[in-house]
Amino acid sequence: MTTDTQRLQTELGDLKARLKRQGESLEFLQIISKTFVSLSLNDKSAICDTFNSMVSSFMDARKSATLLLSTDGDGYDVVSRQGVSDPKELSGSEANEVWRWVISERIARFVDGEDLRSRSPSLFEIFPDGFACVPIDIREQPVGLIVLADKVNGTEFSGEGLEFMSAAAGIVAVTLTNAESHAIQEGLIKSVEQQAKEAQRVAQEREQALEELDRKLEIIERQRFAIQELSTPVLQLWDNVLALPVIGVVDTRRSAEIMERLLAEITEKQVRFVILDITGVEVVDTRTADHFIKVIKAAELLGSTCILTGIRPAVAQTLIEIGVDLSSISTLRNMQEGLKECLRRMRDLNSNDVEEI
Amino acid sequence: MTEISDTFRIPIIKLHDKLIVSIQMALSDRLVMQLKDDITTRIERVNITGLIIDVSGIDVMDSYISRALRDMGLIARLMGVRTVISGLDPMIAMTLVEMGLDLKGVSAALNLETAIELLDRKPAKTRGKGAAA
Amino acid sequence: MSDTRQQILEILGGHMSAILARSVLSLSISWSKVDPNRLRPGDDNRLLAELEKGCRLYVRDDTLRQTCMEQMQTLLTINGHTLPPPEEPPRLTRVPVLGESDIVDARGIGRLVCNKLGFSGAMQIKVATAISELARNIVQYADKGEITITTLNGNRRGIEVVARDEGPGIADISLVMSDRYNSRTGMGIGLKGTRNLMDEFDLKSTPGKGTEIRVRKYMD
Numbered sequence: 269m270t271t272d273t274q275r276l277q278t279e280l281g282d283l284k285a286r287l288k289r290q291g292e293s294l295e296f297l298q299i300i301s302k303t304f305v306s307l308s309l310n311d312k313s314a315i316c317d318t319f320n321s322m323v324s325s326f327m328d329a330r331k332s333a334t335l336l337l338s339t340d341g342d343g344y345d346v347v348s349r350q351g352v353s354d355p356k357e358l359s360g361s362e363a364n365e366v367w368r369w370v371i372s373e374r375i376a377r378f379v380d381g382e383d384l385r386s387r388s389p390s391l392f393e394i395f396p397d398g399f400a401c402v403p404i405d406i407r408e409q410p411v412g413l414i415v416l417a418d419k420v421n422g423t424e425f426s427g428e429g430l431e432f433m434s435a436a437a438g439i440v441a442v443t444l445t446n447a448e449s450h451a452i453q454e455g456l457i458k459s460v461e462q463q464a465k466e467a468q469r470v471a472q473e474r475e476q477a478l479e480e481l482d483r484k485l486e487i488i489e490r491q492r493f494a495i496q497e498l499s500t501p502v503l504q505l506w507d508n509v510l511a512l513p514v515i516g517v518v519d520t521r522r523s524a525e526i527m528e529r530l531l532a533e534i535t536e537k538q539v540r541f542v543i544l545d546i547t548g549v550e551v552v553d554t555r556t557a558d559h560f561i562k563v564i565k566a567a568e569l570l571g572s573t574c575i576l577t578g579i580r581p582a583v584a585q586t587l588i589e590i591g592v593d594l595s596s597i598s599t600l601r602n603m604q605e606g607l608k609e610c611l612r613r614m615r616d617l618n619s620n621d622v623e624e625i
Numbered sequence: 626m627t628e629i630s631d632t633f634r635i636p637i638i639k640l641h642d643k644l645i646v647s648i649q650m651a652l653s654d655r656l657v658m659q660l661k662d663d664i665t666t667r668i669e670r671v672n673i674t675g676l677i678i679d680v681s682g683i684d685v686m687d688s689y690i691s692r693a694l695r696d697m698g699l700i701a702r703l704m705g706v707r708t709v710i711s712g713l714d715p716m717i718a719m720t721l722v723e724m725g726l727d728l729k730g731v732s733a734a735l736n737l738e739t740a741i742e743l744l745d746r747k748p749a750k751t752r753g754k755g756a757a758a
Numbered sequence: 759m760s761d762t763r764q765q766i767l768e769i770l771g772g773h774m775s776a777i778l779a780r781s782v783l784s785l786s787i788s789w790s791k792v793d794p795n796r797l798r799p800g801d802d803n804r805l806l807a808e809l810e811k812g813c814r815l816y817v818r819d820d821t822l823r824q825t826c827m828e829q830m831q832t833l834l835t836i837n838g839h840t841l842p843p844p845e846e847p848p849r850l851t852r853v854p855v856l857g858e859s860d861i862v863d864a865r866g867i868g869r870l871v872c873n874k875l876g877f878s879g880a881m882q883i884k885v886a887t888a889i890s891e892l893a894r895n896i897v898q899y900a901d902k903g904e905i906t907i908t909t910l911n912g913n914r915r916g917i918e919v920v921a922r923d924e925g926p927g928i929a930d931i932s933l934v935m936s937d938r939y940n941s942r943t944g945m946g947i948g949l950k951g952t953r954n955l956m957d958e959f960d961l962k963s964t965p966g967k968g969t970e971i972r973v974r975k976y977m978d
Contacts, residue, residue: 487815490785501777528880531715538735562722569718571711571733571740617746651866654858654894685865685883687890688948716880720887724951 286428293432296326300439312336313347315447319440320348320414327429329416331395333358334440335367336404336412343367344412351418352394358415362388371410376402376430376437400425402433406441406448414440500526502533508540509610511603515548523559530563534572540614542567543606547578557592564597573613575599577606635660637667643675643744644668644706645737649682657693664697668704675744676701679737681712691726698731709733711740762794762837766809769829774816782812791876791977794834802834851907855896855921864905865890871907872917877977884955885917885975891948892921892971900925900968916957916976924968931961 300322316334324332331351335344335358343364346355357363366388370379380398384391399417403410414437419425500522505511512530534542544560546552564574575598579587587594600606635656638645644667646660664676678694680686686694698708711734721727734740763783770779786808787794792801810827817823851871853864868889872882889905896903903923910916928934934946935953949971953959958974 486811490789490811490815527719528715531719535715535735538739540735540739562719565727566715566718566722569721569728569733570713570715571709571735651862653862654897684862684869685887685890687865687887687894688951689890689894692947714883716883719880720883720955723884723954724887724947725954726947726951 289428293326293428293435296322297432297435297439300436312444312447315440315443316347316412319436319443320350323414323433323436324350324416327400327416327425327432328420329400330418330420331399331416333415334404334412335359335415337410347412357390357394360390363391366391367413370401371403371413374403374405374410376400376434378425378430400430400433402430402437404437404441404444406445411441411444500529502530504537504539505543505607506610508614509543509607510534510537510539510541511543511545511606513545513548513603517551518549518556518559520555520559523556523563527559527563527566531566531570534567534570540572540617541610542572542574543603543610544574544576545578545603545606546576546583547580547602549583550580552583552586554590554592557587557590557594561592561594561597573598573610575606575609577601577603634663637663639667639671639673642673643677643741644671644673645677645679647679647682647737651684652690654689657690661693661697661700665700665704668701668706673706676706676708677711677734677737677740677744678708679711679740680717681714681736683714683717686713686717686721686726688724688726691721691728695728695730698728702730707732707744709740709743711735711737762797762833765833765837766794766830769826769833770809770813773813773822773826778816782809782816786812793876793878794837797834797837802831806831806834849909849911853893853905853907854902855893855905855923856902858897861890861893861897864893868905868907868917868919871909875909875915875917875977877917877975881975881977885919888952888955888973888975889919891952892919892973895948895969895971896921896923896925899923903968910974910976914976914978916974918972918974920973921971922968927965927967927969928961928963929965931963935961 300319316336320332320334324330329351333349333352333355334347336347337343338345343361344359344367346358349355349358352358366379366384369387370377378398378400381392381396382398384395384398395415395417397418399415401413401415404412404414414433416425416433500512500514503511503513510530510533512526514526518526530542530544533539544563546560549556560576564576567574576594577600579599598609600609633656635646635648635650638647644664646664648660650656668676676697678697680694683690694710698710701708708730709732710728713733732743734743766783767776767779770782773779774782786805789811790801790804790808792805794805797805806827809830810823813823813826817826851867853867854860855864865886869882869886872885877885889907893905896905900923903921903925906920906922908918908920910918935950936946949961952971952973955975956973957976958972960972961969962971963969
């Protein structure tokens with residue numbers, strides 16, 4: 269009776285301990301899943317690391333490792349480890365054989381030291397007391413495993429421990445799946461973002477190119493204007509002699525500008541003679557000719573004599589053909605002749621003559 | 626706008642053998658006619674050989690004023706006096722040319738000084754039009 | 759008044775050749791449509807902006823260019839502030855033409871309006887001359903009439919002058935405006951001259967009722 273009572277009491281104590289232990293496991297699993305959710309880990313190795321340290325500490329295992337199927341599918345990579353010095357020993361061909369074997373069972377199990385010694389001496393050296401392991405299944409496919417060994421108090425891995433490991437592996441699997449889909453999602457988002465950025469960059473580049481083009485066009489426009497400005501210099505050739513070499517196309521606007529500028533210069537510098545040199549003018553039409561005549565007449569109204577020089581043969585021909593009357597205007601071969609004439613007239617002026625309009 | 630009284634006359638100054646008229650105001654038609662009469666009278670009374678009309682202060686020169694100035698020059702010439710117009714504003718000169726107006730028969734000078742110089746020289750003989758412009 | 763143009767040229771001349779300086783200045787003036795000697799509020803900045811563009815072409819060194827710009831800014835600010843703010847010209851001005859003395863008034867008012875609008879000196883004289891012709895036309899042929907000066911603020915800034923009278927009218931407009939016609943008083947010359955000076959010229963006349971001449975001159 270006493271023995272029975274004692275036995276029952278022991279059993280009850282065991283049961284209570286187991287119950288307590290299971291409660292703890294459950295609580296721990298909840299903590300794990302919460303941790304994963306709150307950490308929102310998306311990196312496989314980070315997930316496995318966290319999991320590995322949690323499970324090993326809960327199971328009081330000194331040695332632990334989490335392995336995942338390598339990308340080529342040939343073997344297993346060590347993603348996380350504790351208490352195992354060299355990861356290479358865990359991922360050699362011999363070790364891989366063992367992992368494939370334990371995973372094929374598809375359940376959490378314990379491999380004892382003797383069994384291990386016969387299968388892999390190198391693994392036996394790491395785990396002389398054997399190890400407990402559990403496969404990680406994603407969509408019914410084993411993608412890796414968790415290995416725990418060397419319990420702190422020297423005890424063996426119980427059935428409860430293996431159950432706990434199974435549950436934990438389930439959580440890891442779910443987390444990994446989430447991470448994977450999250451990664452895909454993330455990837456998609458990233459690629460969309462990338463595309464958007466790229467599009468924005470292209471748009472920006474275009475805009476910059478356009479701005480640059482605008483700026484260049486403006487510079488060209490300004491330079492054109494500057495060249496035009498510079499191409500009509502009013503030169504003081506001599507005392508009382510201004511020269512205006514006209515180069516290029518003379519349109520209405522430009523001729524008005526030339527006219528205003530020349531007349532202003534005459535008044536400002538008070539010069540008696542102006543040489544209007546049109547060697548640089550290739551084309552003359554009625555209007556251009558008319559403008560030249562106007563400039564000359566206006567200059568004369570101010571009291572300055574204007575001489576037209578450098579009429580090209582083609583221009584002279586055109587002028588006669590279109591019937592422009594330049595008979596009232598002094599015309600000379602070139603600027604030198606023009607200057608000579610001015611000097612001669614100045615001499616005349618100083619001696620006697622009076623010019624009449 | 627400067628108010629000019631109805632009896633105002635543009636002063637005509639005699640300097641040696643010249644008459645100098647300096648117009649420093651907007652010319653009304655009355656002033657123009659008055660000036661024409663005054664100049665003619667003065668030329669008749671005093672012995673001069675040249676007339677200088679300085680227009681540096683004129684506001685505009687329309688067809689009437691330019692015609693009047695030309696007339697003054699022509700009248701003076703008939704009476705043996707040469708006329709020089711001086712100090713025309715370049716913008717007014719341009720306007721005249723664009724309107725198709727001219728001051729034929731009157732010489733032009735850049736300023737009063739050159740106008741005097743111009744008149745002090747011997748009168749021009751009949752010269753070839755082409756060379757003299 | 760001191761010549762701001764000259765002062766700007768001196769500053770620019772310290773950084774580039776004289777001919778380039780002139781080019782940059784005249785370029786900037788023509789671009790900004792600002793007369794440095796008649797600065798209105800805001801003009802200084804517009805002119806400076808253009809000057810800077812010009813300087814960018816010829817003054818490569820950033821520090822030098824900045825110094826140059828600062829000098830010009832100081833100059834323009836000082837010169838700009840000595841002038842009173844611009845008076846907007848009235849949109850419409852009526853000048854009755856009742857006698858010969860009104861001709862001078864009419865062209866004087868026209869010139870003033872052009873000046874306030876910012877017309878160049880040459881343009882002011884052209885408009886004033888045209889008004890003088892139109893007013894004289896009224897005095898000589900219709901005794902009295904009216905000249906209306908309207909500022910144009912649309913796409914093209916400018917001025918419109920309308921001369922109206924209830925005189926005898928012109929029987930043959932094309933004859934009056936032809937090269938052959940030359941009236942005793944020079945009306946043909948005056949009207950043809952006006953047409954040459956203005957950008958737009960429109961003459962309407964009904965014998966016995968009167969004449970209306972409408973002319974326009976634009977700023978650009």
